Amino acid sequence: MPAIVQRYPFALMGPDESGQFSIFLDEASALLGESDGKPLFDEMGRPSEAIDGIKRYLGELYQMEIFTRDFCRYLAEHNLFVPFTMHVNKTSDPINVAGCYVVNEDRLNNLSTERFLDLRAKRYLPGIYAHLVSLLQVERLVELKGGLGAL
Template sequence: MSLQIAPLQKEKHAQTKINIANAFAFAQDQHIVPVVVQEFVRIGAEMPIVFIKDSASERFDVVAMLGLKTGENLMVAEGQWQGFYVPKVLWNHPLILADDPSKEGQLLVALVESNPMVNTETGHALFNEDGTESDFLKSRVDSMREFFMQSQNTRAFNKVLADMELLVPQTLTITLEGKPREISGIYIVDEKKLNSLSDEQLLDLNKRGLMPAIYAHLMSLQQVQRLGERANKAVAKTA
């Protein structure tokens, strides 16, 4: 089903509600999601954090792995999140920030109207009876704005690592159903290159507050096997 996205308007969406009973069903086929440096520590305790490279722009993005192959999300089952920490990018759906077609470079709040959570009967109202924004909507908008700002900081973090040539391609190997499987197409921080940086370079990274995020990323790679265990359990349930 194609997504139907429309700018949020109090006249059009005056009666609209968001039912969050199955809040994460929309993500059940997403095997990776963007993350921001501010959540690396919490995400890294449950999911691998890796970098991917856009072949056209050569830009690096950082993502959390939710599955081991395209279309597989091992962190969502029957619309419910299976871990402790939910990545920020998933918090606010079906509300999103989208490009404003009438103002280049500007963003607006939009609603994924095709999402089953969107209805007029049950859930959290987006607007009060007097047309003002509900507390639910205000909190979601504030959350999206915060995530957008943190995303800009994360892009700068990615660029620093790329400019210092610290990101290298890596193939991860895990055991699924007793057989090894390789996961490629990802990049990680090269620990040898990191450790070979000069004291001045390391001090600079530390002053910028980037070292905790780097270490959180490296520690998170241990969670690949945890995803493998989830995959094996999922297979066992269907056997």
């Protein structure tokens, strides 16, 4: 399950003008209750260990979001993305999923040594290679899920 989904019913907001973050929660969520689970605050109104763990997790997600944003911006600025339409032909009615972007392997392979070393220094290469390998698995994923409608 994607980490951004696992964080629910909590969300991180900020930073505000002073650099502070706030934690929000969906009070209507069935995942929250007064009788079961761990308290978010102790008897004195101080944050509990549970809320400290939530804060850490949300902070880690925020750092991953920053990294991902910078990663995608870098790839776009260096013209490594190309539009891609995914073709799913495993049903009687083939489906095309447009609006996707992928890293162009030829452009990646033709980068200057300096630019390639910059990708390595920024720790972007593992993400690029994972992305390229995952593209090979799209068709298999559709097969495992019984067609695009199951995704």
